Amino acid sequence: MEIYQHFREEERPFIDQVLSLQDDVEMRYQRKETDFLDPREQHIFESLLRNQPNLTWSLFGGSVLTERKRAIVAPEYETITSEDFSICLLETHYHDKFIQLEHRDVLGAFMSLGIKREKLGDLIVQNGKIQIIVASEISDYIRMNFTAVKKANVQFAEKPFNHLMKSSEEWKTVDTTISSLRLDVVLKEIYGVSRKKASMFIEAGHVKVNFRTVEQPSYPLEEGDLLSLRGRGRSRLMEIYGTTRKDKFRVTLAKLN
Incomplete structure (x- = not known):
């Protein structure tokens, strides 16, 4: 299907899950609720459901600021409120x-x-x-x-x-340019290590992207990806704005203090 080309190969099972959920709601005219989704899964969910005229949907995790959220998909004539979430x-x-x-x-x-x-x-x-x-x-x-x-x-x-308490976690953001969207390059920029050291961390299984361990330094990152380096906290590739005249990527990076 054409839809898969917009996402990563390893994300196919989740895409299939969302598509199956969508079909089920359309056939049975009954709302369905997912488990908690991480930010990347929420992005995929929104991308797949955004242009479905026969459906309505919503995400909620306790407040507008929560990171992990459940989703409800319902026939388009229904109204979904925060009280509907389990x-x-x-x-x-x-x-x-x-x-x-x-x-x-x-x-x-x-x-x-x-x-x-x-x-x-x-x-x-x-x-x-x-x-x-x-x-x-x-x-x-x-x-x-x-x-x-x-x-x-x-x-x-x-x-x-x-x-619900407001988390004391603070994200520090920086606008910069990077030569590539490879994992080792972004890791080097965020954590202030050499590219060789970043590659060693990745190959040793110390790095996760969207809560999944990635061991390929060349792994391509996308906007919104959440990273974590064991012992050094979490970070995020917040936004990608395009490229400079020298073909570097203009990005906003964030690190959790």
Whole structure:
């Protein structure tokens, strides 16, 4: 199909999933809801559904600022509101004077319960408080079984979304030019390492693009791609504006402080 040529080969299964969802809604005239989608999946979802006159759709993950969101697809005559999404906010407290917890600690504890990552939305850890946005269908299971993170005993309770904390994470952006959209070139620019070192990180499996490990330094990046380098945090290729007279790419890069 022509549609595949606009996306990456490894994204075909997700594209097929969205197309199947679209066909199902059109045939049955019943709305469908996805699991939580990462930003790249949201981009693909929007691209596929944008020009479908018989359908309406929406994305929501707890607030307009959340990164991970569920999607609802419905017949075009229906109205979708934020209350229609099967998500809930769970919150717990811990003694941050005695125990230091990070995002990865909580995520690791969550994943150890055997739950798919796709059932978890955004996760915030700050000021002795943990908030997780989860699919409503696993809320009871989480509250019964998610009782500890490292040495901290926790007990989650459901809260309304107006209690959702604003993440303290800050993205620092920079406008620059780069010679190529290869992964090793962009990694070099963002993290201030040599291109050789960037390639070593990639080949060692220390780099993820859109939450998937990529081991090819020549891997071509696209606008909106989310990167992570083990031990050095996350970054993003925010925008691509075209090329200069010397055929360099004008881009905006962002790094999470």
